[in-house]
Amino acid sequence: MNHFKNHWILYLFVIITLILSIAFPDIEITLTGGLGWFLLNTVIFISAILIIVGVKGGEVSYSSEGAIPLIKKLFNKER
Numbered sequence: 363m364n365h366f367k368n369h370w371i372l373y374l375f376v377i378i379t380l381i382l383s384i385a386f387p388d389i390e391i392t393l394t395g396g397l398g399w400f401l402l403n404t405v406i407f408i409s410a411i412l413i414i415v416g417v418k419g420g421e422v423s424y425s426s427e428g429a430i431p432l433i434k435k436l437f438n439k440e441r
Contacts, residue, residue, distance in 0.1 A: 366373065393402060415422055 393399060412422060
């Protein structure tokens with residue numbers, strides 16, 4: 363049960379996607395242009411990496427101080 367408490371947002375998106383795909387089966391998205399295909403392939407690649415890491419039992423984490431401390435550090439280095 364702890365798994366569902368930690369990943370409820372993922373299951374919510376899956377359920378919403380399933381409901382919308384059943385309710386509106388004829389809707390399609392047309393992708394044209396090189397940038398669109400590049401973005402699609404990038405998203406597919408990142409998704410595949412995250413799935414592989416998740417299946418292998420790994421963890422992906424990212425932390426940031428935010429934009430304002432980063433800008434302050436950049437300006438302090440220039441002085």
